[in-house]
Amino acid sequence: MRRNIKYYLIVDGYNIINAWDELKEIAKYDLENSREKLVNEMIEYAEYTGRKAIIVFDAYNVKSSREKIEERKHITVVYTREHQTADSYIEKFISTLSRYDDVKVATNDYAEQQIILGKGATRISARELKLDLDHAKSKIREKNSSSGKKIQRNWLEERLDKETLSKLEKIRRNH
Incomplete structure (x- = not known):
């Protein structure tokens, strides 16, 4: 029987922000900007x-916080509910996936890495993720320059969730 394998990369957001120097520096002054850059x-x-x-x-430490899930272009951004760590959310999410799915989790948290491995996922360190990202960017630039194409524009509407887009559209139309 042929399996429909899905490929996931699950990122422990704040763990990666604190591991990448550039994002860590931005987060000191503007956490929201650091999250958006990631x-x-x-x-x-x-x-x-x-x-x-x-x-x-x-x-985890935000009072009265509810879980919020934003679907964006090619990714999902999750803000956990109050008293829920990213680790516990990730563990729970992994357990809902098929054992045939290919799941990588990006974190430097050693305890989390052990749990991830026990659930059948593979781990990727923050450093490895950065190297993979840099390699991908290099290949994209190479492809774009060799094909003579200009790099595509990065539209704001492709990065915002539907609710925010709707609010902005209402403002634009003065309603």
């Missing part, structure tokens, strides 16, 4: 690799 990097990575990227940001 999201945009993962959109590019997902487009290149064909993996469904899921970035999980925990709201």
Whole structure:
């Protein structure tokens, strides 16, 4: 019987932000900007690799926080509910997938890595993810320059969730 294998990359958002110097520096002054930069990097990575990227940001210490899921171009961004860590969300999500799915989890958290491996996923360190991302960007640039194509525009509407787009459209129409 032929299996329909799905390919996932699950990213522990804050763990990666704190592991990548550039994002860590931005986060000191503007956490939202740092998150958006990571999201945009993962959109590019997902487009290149064909993996469904899921970035999980925990709201463990945020009072009255509800789980929020944003579908964006090639990725899903998850903000966990109050008292839920990214680790627990990731573990729960992995357990819902088929054992035939190819799942990589990007984190530097050693304890999380052990649990991930026990659930059949593979782990990728923050450093390995950065190297893969840089390689993907290099290949994209190479492909674009050799084909004579200009790099596609990066439209804001492709990066925003539907609710935000709807609100912006209402503002634009002065309703």
